[in-house]
Amino acid sequence: MIFTDHAQNALSLGEATLIKLFTQWLDTVNPVYPRGMGDDCAVIEKSPERLLLTTDTITYRKHFDDSVSAYDAGAKLIKRNVSDIAAMGGIPKQALLTLLCGPNTSIEWLKAFFDGIRETCLKYQIQLVGGDISSLDPNQFSAALTLTGDAPQGPKLRRTAGVHDHILVTGQLGGSRLGKHFKFDPRLPEGQWLASQDAVTAMMDLTDGLGKDLQELLPAKAAAALSLETIPIDSAAQTMSAQSGQPAIAHAFQDGEDYELLFTVEASGLDALLKNWEVAFPKTRISRIGQIVSGPNSALYLDATTGEALPWTRGYEHLSST
């Protein structure tokens, strides 16, 4: 359990002891001073020509609950941010961690949370170089991570797609709440590879659901003509559908937290890209789901077969209190 009334709670140890523990728990993920913690700022030598910066949080009862292990919560905090770096085609580098926790946060829970952070940082070769800790009211916990990245090529942006570009997506969509939103692997090598392809015109990661996120890739006064039968629906979305009574494709559009890559490709480069993808990532599914079309449409999404407007333009609203 994250909070405790009787056993060791974290904040009673004091800031200095806590930071010492964090340093031990992080092991080699916390580089030796002055590259790591211990000064007013972290110092990064030979930073790249082009720097990526992103930040994301994980909050108790908003992003995870008692059914999720502390290890998985820590791992997810890192992976959410890595997915943002992947979406630009970058290479994750240094991280800063801010912990905001109630005085009754369990030290055992916190250790397991750091285990998830350490192992995931090791996997993606991230160094945790600093951070901050502050107290909240009892039974509150939130952690924010800032992650830097190199972008030796690209980066691929969101708002650079053109009319006639094809719309593609990695993996399968929907039903993330049945486990995928903790168990996913950010599409880091795929993102780096796509960033090196001239034919790729725009890219982002799917966090709020295809329905909400695809709007970000559409140029002004353009729409997406989607071939519904090509949208890769996760089996978890089928399971969700049986529970909710909504069609599985609605879950694929609206559930959010897919952490797949959504990107656009110039029509002239599509065949070569699909062929090269097969060689580079034989195990990662890729789907062409539609094309950007122009025209004074009131609808953002059209059925490519019938020309009818599609619903599902809304995604997951992170700030809703439900």
Add this chain to the structure above:
Amino acid sequence: MIFTDHAQNALSLGEATLIKLFTQWLDTVNPVYPRGMGDDCAVIEKSPERLLLTTDTITYRKHFDDSVSAYDAGAKLIKRNVSDIAAMGGIPKQALLTLLCGPNTSIEWLKAFFDGIRETCLKYQIQLVGGDISSLDPNQFSAALTLTGDAPQGPKLRRTAGVHDHILVTGQLGGSRLGKHFKFDPRLPEGQWLASQDAVTAMMDLTDGLGKDLQELLPAKAAAALSLETIPIDSAAQTMSAQSGQPAIAHAFQDGEDYELLFTVEASGLDALLKNWEVAFPKTRISRIGQIVSGPNSALYLDATTGEALPWTRGYEHLSST
């Protein structure tokens, strides 16, 4: 008031509307896409050879309460981080803002909070290039800022002082809670100037109080011989003393949040540095308060006149619940 039960509360507006408002409120402090908000990561072109990274939070009822204006709270969040960049002799550059707020956070309060952020970013030429927003339980509010900095010279670190180096401090210490901890100006030009001086061997900013922070500058098995009569005691520390019954010098050592620079200077370079300081910063007080001495002392701080051990080795404990 920060929280509201009846008027407009922030989170009911939804994430997209809130981000639109933040962008308006930040005005030119939020650079035009893709350099600012709106993609998976912020992209920073031509980042420096050496990058500084720091992060600090401001939390309701921990760092500020209802007696503090929203504007001052927003300004302080920026200034706390600028002080860390100043302590390395750097130049502040880009910032990421993470907001964690209860659903009943007042939108009027939030606007004034952003006014403080915007004006302070403009003053220090900081660009706010991204961030995140997440909900907490009602009546909870915390904001975390990550700030980058260039360090064209230096940076000056904490753990590089030597025995016989003199110990100096800017400004006056103690009594910060009487207003200074919101009204301070980070010692940015002073920090940059000190970073350019070869005679300066180590530097940090005073956040937890001289008593706790000076320990960070001491080499192993060394102590600080302090001339108590030279310690610059703020008039606010005298006022605090009258209230607390403790001597004013105890407040100068232990109150914390002075945001002054504490640094060490090689003995051979002291006279020239003091002379050059007078020219560079005629209005900023500088005090030589002691010297680093070696010897197997059990005490960290010694009275330079009597050789006796000094108390006041503890500072402000940020995580205490009192």
